[in-house]
């Protein structure tokens with residue numbers, strides 16, 4: 001059995017970064033970031049810190065006193081962590097959430113969100129144009145909002161689809177000219193999906209073993225038009241029933257691994273100041289059985 005590279009020379013000078021979440025034990029971030037440190041020869045180490053729900057702001061405020069180099073932030077702390085930062089990037093401010101908290105030279109803490117740009121980088125790798133895309137984002141939660149904001153910033157015409165109309169409209173407010181519709185609006189949904197050049201599946205539907213067994217998906221694959229590229233945010237399972245069904249119908253698509261790797265690469269550079277080759281991070285991911 002091979003082990004991922006780790007910093008075996010941890011000393012009093014080693015910089016420490018972490019991901020906070022509740023739960024956090026499943027996080028792949030330690031694997032990705034430690035692989036990056038090893039590849040670049042950085043005397044850094046990255047750990048997962050279980051922080052109870054409701055204590056995300058406290059965790060960010062504790063960074064200085066603990067001398068930590070920075071944080072990644074996952075469920076359920078993204079909004080609470082934003083509240084603990086000294087300043088937010090324009091994107092993080094619009095989203096009201098952060099996935100990265102990095103220390104600036106003056107000792108203050110900057111909150112950033114790399115999820116949306118991570119998805120855009122993954123789409124670029126697949127040669128998907130977003131500038132004039134007719135994009136449909138399924139979901140209006142944290143990932144969907146970050147992707148909607150990034151798509152809007154790059155000129156895509158976005159429709160946000162969610163169970164609740166108010167959530168869809170709040171998501172749509174993040175991108176110029178975007179509209180929000182609810183899942184019950186079957187006619188509207190069929191129309192935008194048939195016409196889409198890009199569909200982003202940004203709900204958790206398709207992850208559980210029950211959903212895998214039943215082939216659950218938020219919208220029927222057959223409603224998706226011939227010009228659409230389908231991007232999943234889910235990376236486990238490797239291929240959701242939705243992605244499998246749209247591919248079977250001849251559409252191109254990708255799973256959420258690209259987004260995972262590229263958001264981590266952006267985070268890595270924000271935290272350490274060093275760019276990392278995303279291929280190094282991708283290679284560190286556990287092999288599928």
Ligand code: NAP
Pocket residue numbers: 075115139140141142143144162163164167202203204205207218233234235256257259260261263
């Ligand atoms: P979230 O904030 O909890 O949002 C989930 C969204 O999905 C909400 O809009 C929710 O609607 C909707 N939803 C949940 N169950 C649904 C159902 N049965 N039918 C229709 N809509 C449903 O979660 P998130 O952080 O955005 O994560 C969403 C997915 O993205 C997860 O699978 C996560 O693993 C993935 N993700 C991937 C990456 C990556 O790097 N690849 C990064 C972040 C997230 P309601 O508000 O109505 O419940």
